[in-house]
Amino acid sequence: MxxxxxxxxxxxxxxxxxxxxxxxxxxxxxxxxxKSRPRPSPAPRPRNVENVAQKLSFGAALKDLLQNFSFHCYGKLVEHGYRNHERFFWLIFHITALSVLIAFVWNTYKDETEVLVTTIYNPQYPVSEVDLPAVSVCSMNRISKRAVRYYAQQLSDKDHRHRNASFFYRELRAFGMYYGSEEYCDYQHVLGLQRFLDDKDTEPYELFFNSRRHLHDLTPNCSDMFVSCRLAGQAFDCLTQFRESLTNYGFCCTFNLRGRFFKPRPYSQRFFGADMGLTLTLKSDRNDNYYKMHKLVEGFANYPDPQSGGVSLRFVSSGRITQLPVIPRIIETVPEARHMSPQVRKCFFEDEIPHNFSQRYTFSKCISACRARSIFSLCGCLPFNIPMSFIPFAIGRVFCTLQHMECLQRYKFKWLNVITTREFMPGLEHELEDALYCPDCLASCSEIRYKVRGAMSLPLKGNFKPMTNSNYRNSNNNSSFDANNSYSSHDSSELAVVRIYFAETHIQYFRQIIKNAWYEIFSTIGNICGIIAGFSLIGICELLFFLAKQLWHAYKAELKAELCQSQSQSQSKARTGNIYEASGKANVEAIDEANQSQSQSLSLRPRQMQSWKLEMK
CATH class of the missing domain: 1.20.5 (Single alpha-helices involved in coiled-coils or other helix-helix interfaces)
Structure with missing residues (x-):
């Protein structure tokens, strides 16, 4: 054992x-x-000690980053063997380099308001591929005397006071106010005429006096203005190529309105030279003059654009040959610019907002539409010379009549001064406040600009014999042109010859390109940062990785702290519940013991009394 x-x-x-x-x-x-013996748990460290440890860990990580950074010379800040003044020198050097870098990049791009830059694409673009401009011909006599006499007779027949036609012939001179005349300042008298027209000269289907329809009837016809027309040396019928259209001056006759000559043409029809362009022989009937827009100029006005804004206006006098050499300039914007917003590129493509501008958008049409909306808002009417498509829901609206002339004259300065951007200019505060503000009107991204250069006027010979329209049809037959044409003599003082042609065989073709693409900006900033501060893409990735890692650690620490706090709160609640439960059980046991003792005492009392009785017996 x-x-x-x-x-x-x-x-x-x-x-x-x-x-x-x-x-x-x-x-x-x-x-x-x-198996091992359990080790005693370490004592909890105070909160300030944990913070110091976290700071030290972040500082150590930052020191390791600077020592192994791809950026140049940042390791000098924490490298061993350097004194404090040397470290301070490198710190000042890096701060200065970063400041210079930020200032240089900021000054480079802070003034970059234009994202598109215009460059020359083709300095020798053939003019034979350029669209022919639209040309509108307006007689300076805006109201025909013959038409006024006929209209005055109609008004006399409708007058219940039986005033003769001569009275209405004089009264109708007030219609010159539709074209901007300020001769008639007696508005009360004019309002009386307008009340008569509203009452007696309104059709049953019309709700108001239709000034557009009546002014169209009073305008001279195109057939009364043209004598002959030639294009590229070939005669054509003027009435088939010129169509009535609305312009700023009312109804005029416009050539190439639908863009028939916008298509590519052969070299023989490049319209270069005075004899190969558009040649018009116009006739001015002095006996038909009733109201002329400009008293000092007689004849016709030619301009290509039927809308206000981009108008090239030239006056042609009777008895002279006027040559208008046209120099086109093509400006095209690259299709990549469509991805930008119009406010950034500061222009509209012609098919971007076509709902208000019929076929295509132009800056001049936008200005006209803005002016029309302002007139409709301030005066409550639509000018007769503005297309109805420029104003939404304009069908059924009233055209401006004589009763609106006072309002139109009051805001005339506003509608003649149009601005698209508001910039502070000392001394022009009042003008900027009163001008018409059209912020939605931007320039056209792609357009052809026609500029008349060096217009020349020569006297017309006394024996000038233009070809009549009746012989244009014969000139298209198989017989020779010289054998079939005939000439009729005209007074040279009533005729005006206009020649519109391209002045150059080749023009400049400009293109708007994106000034700084993303890769260009990236390379420019990268070169600047690399030269001044020694930055590199790898170093930026290292810095981003360091920041992301530190943020992740901070997030995990915060999440862990919240978890520990929630666990401690739950444990404290559980402990409080156990204490309450234990105290409750103790109280119940004490109450039970008290009840038992009380019942025992009550049961003993009758027994004692019984024993006492026995003893007494």
Missing amino acids: ATTAAATTFGERAERRLHQRLAIGHAVWWIPSP
Whole structure:
């Protein structure tokens, strides 16, 4: 028995030594999980010690980043062997380099308001591929005398006071106010005429006096103005190519209105030279003059654009040959600019907003539409010379009549001065306030601009014999042109010859391109940053990775702190509940014991009384 006990004691001691030798941290690889004595848990560190540890870890990470940074010379700030004044020098150097870098990049791009730059695309673009401009011919006599006499007789027949036609012939001079005349300032007298027209000269289907229809009837006809027309040396019928259209001056005769000559043409029809362009022989009947827009100029006005804004206006006098050499300039914007907003590129493509501008958008049409909306808003009427498509829901609206002339004259300055952007200009505050503001009107991204250069006027010879329209049809037959035409003599003082042609065989073709693409901006800034501060893309990636890593660690620490706080709160609640439960059980047990003792005392009392009775017996 003693031997067995000694062996057992020796085995226990050996096992204890093995456990002590194979404690955690000293275990060999063939023991999967040795048993060890539990270590005492470390005491919790105070909160300020944890913050210091976190700061040190961030500082150590930042130091490691600066030592291994791809940016140049940033390791000098934490490199061993440098004194404090040397580190301070490198810190000042890096701050200065970064300041210069930021200032240089800011000054380079702060004034970049234009995202498109205009460059010359083809300096020798053939003019034979350029569209022929639209040409409108308007007689300076805006109201025909013959038409006024006929209209005055109609009004006399409708008058219940039986006033003669001569009276209405004089009264109708007030219609010159539709074309901007200020001769008639007696608005009370004019309003009396307008009340008569509203009462007696309105059709049953009309709700108001239709000034557009009556002014169209009073305008001289195109057939009364044209004598002959030639294009590229070939005669054509004027009435088939010129169509009535609305312009700023009312109804005029417009050539190439639908863009028939916008298509590519052969070289022989490049319209270069005075003899190969558009040649018009116009006739001015002085006996038919009733109201002329400009008293100092007699004849016709030619301009290509039927809308206000981009108008090239030229006056042609009777008895003279006027040559109008046209120099076109093509400006095209690259299709890549469509991805930008119109406010950024500051222009509209012609098919971007076509709902208000019929076929295509132009800046001049937009200004006319803006002016028409302002007139309709301030005066409550639509000018007769503005297309109805410029104003939404304009069908059924009243056209401006004589009763609106006072309002139109009051705001005339406003509609003659149009601005698209408001910029402070000293001394022009009042003008900017009163001008018409059209912020939605931007320039056209792609357009052809026609400029008349060096207009020349020569006297017309006394024996000038133009070809009549009746011979144009014969000139298209198989017989020769010279054998079939005939000439009729006209007074040269009533005729005006206009020659519109291209002045150059080749023109300049401009193109608007994106000034700075993303890769150009990236390369420019990258070169500046690399030269001044030694930046590189790899270094930027390292810096971003460092920041992302630190943010992730901070997020994890915050999340862990919130989790620990929630666990501590739940444990405290559980402890409080256990205390309440234990106290409740103790109270219940005490109450039960008290009840039991009270019941025992009550049961003992009758027994004592009974024993006492027995003893008495």
